[in-house]
Amino acid sequence: MLDRLSFPQPWLSAILFTTWQFLNNGLSGASVVMGLLLAWLIPQITAGFWPERPVFARPWRVPAYLARLVKDIIVASFSVARLILSPRQPRPVFVCYPLQLEHPLAITILASTISLTPGTVSADVSEDRKTLLVHTLDAGSEQEVIDAIHERYEKPLMEMFQ
Incomplete structure (x- = not known):
């Protein structure tokens, strides 16, 4: 259950959240909630399109x-x-x-x-x-x-x- 609630692509989620905040031209409670929702939902929907995660050794x-x-x-x-x-x-x-x-x-x-x-x-x-x-x-x-x-x-x- 918790696996489905996690962020499958954390870097993508961080980029989506940050981009959403810049597009909203500031922080507000609604923009943070919507940004978190989009940062979680978009990687969940597109998870099947992503190849295996790259493993950075260093x-x-x-x-x-x-x-x-x-x-x-x-x-x-x-x-x-x-x-x-x-x-x-x-x-x-x-x-x-x-x-x-x-x-x-x-x-x-x-x-x-x-x-x-x-x-x-x-x-x-x-x-x-x-x-x-x-x-x-x-x-x-x-x-x-x-x-x-x-x-x-x-x-x-x-x-x-x-």
Whole structure:
């Protein structure tokens, strides 16, 4: 009985509750009650659509990963702007990145991270989830791109998930 009253996706519930409070532009008794009801009800209704919960082996590494991502987005934004404004032609390349990650959520986070960083886009994941196709706007070599993705993003994700 208590299992049905629990929050099956606590992070989603927290996000839903917080979003509801921002949409209501303040705290009131009614908005808190409605926010809690929605934060409980929506995950209950959508529970069948969610895959198994991701198991973070080291969740305390998530803030450092997010900080690195924000820094890389800012640095890459300036690099892309400099490249576009310079007379030098970019050297675009498609790279087949060999994945070491196995968890579907970790692969999704890696692909999203690559796409969020200006100048790179993850274009496809192979059906066997062993290769990620990445397009870069400007790269010296394929190995340089592979090494950078592995060291900056995949290795920390592997530490978080395994």
